[in-house]
Amino acid sequence: MVRIAAASAHFGRDLEFDLQRVAKLIGDARAAGAALLVLPDATLGGYLADLRHPDPDALPPALDPGDPVFKRMAGLAGEMVVCAGYCEADGADRYNAAVCLTGDGVLGRHRKVHLPAGEITAYAPGDRFDAFDTPVGRVGMLIDYDKTFPESARSLALDGAEILACLSAWPTSITNRAPRMTQDRQSRLFDLYDRARAAENQVVLASSNQTGAMGGMRFLGQAKVVGPGGEILARTWSKAGLAVAEVDVPTEIARARRVLNHLAELRPGSYR
Known part of the structure; x- marks a missing residue:
């Protein structure tokens, strides 16, 4: 059994505050x-202030993968596996990125592939989805809009991922915001994608x-842990906090795949 926590929390430009x-x-x-523990997208430095017309002079701080901030975060993590989002610098390019680490160092990284x-x-787009081994099992990371595309999660599942860590800075609708967050179109889609990506894989x-x-x-908040049948095991709703669920990951996956094994029953020759 493993306890998994997903966080709803706010992060901004002040790195010391974020830490x-x-x-x-x-x-x-x-x-x-x-x-x-899965922390949000843009944990270190916050997200964009305007998604439609980002101000080039007000972007999140771009961090080199070797920045000392990651060593500090690893020290905080200790024995825990922690996933967190940040803006990654690579020469003149910037990436919306995520890192997964423990006190022993970095286990994996991901650069967001699908950019709205x-x-x-x-940001420049990433170009791959790779799962990696951790003390809690094989993990794959997605960054917000990535999970809109079924191919993203499927690629990680085919690479052996047992747990998908989906890090988001997902807002309410920008073009047609509802008066209540629970009625917002993006609120519905955020939950739908989480449950569908878990269930289909x-x-x-x-x-x-x-x-x-x-x-x-x-x-939106709405952090959650979802089981392999698409059932929500724990959630925060719109409030800040942690969604925590205890899961026997291999057993639950084996149970879900006992009769209908989606990955084993794929017919790639029939797909375009």
Whole structure:
């Protein structure tokens, strides 16, 4: 059995403040017995303040993969597996990226592949989906809009991922915001994608998200842990906090695949 925690929390441009919040969330997750903590997209430095017309002079701080901040985060993580989002610098390019680490160092990284309109002006796209081994099992990471595309999660499942860590800075609708967050189109889609990606690949999914506001955007929260049948095992709704669930990952995956094994029954020759 493993306890998995997914966080709803707000992060901004102040890296020291962000690290203090990371330390608090890691402490809360440790107190809850979690072995895996999935923090939101843009944990270090916050997300874009305007998704339609990003200000090039007000972007999140771009961090080199070797930046000392990751060593500090690893020290906070200790024995826990922690996934967190940040803006990655690579020469003149910037990527919306995620890192997964423990106190022993980095286990895996991901650069967001699917960039929505607006974000494409601030970031370069990644080009691959790779799962990696961790003390809690084989993990694959997705960054918000990535999970809109079934191929993203399927690629990780085919690479052996047992747990999908979905890190988001997912706002309410920018063009047609509903008066209540629960009625917002993006709220419905966020939950739908989380449950569908878990169920269609028969894996466990931990979905984190930002809360609060950045510029003109209001973030949904709605962190959750989803089982391989698409059932929500724990959730935060729109509030900040941790969704924590205890899961026997191999057993639950085997149970979900006992009769209908989606990955084994794929017919790639029939797909375009």
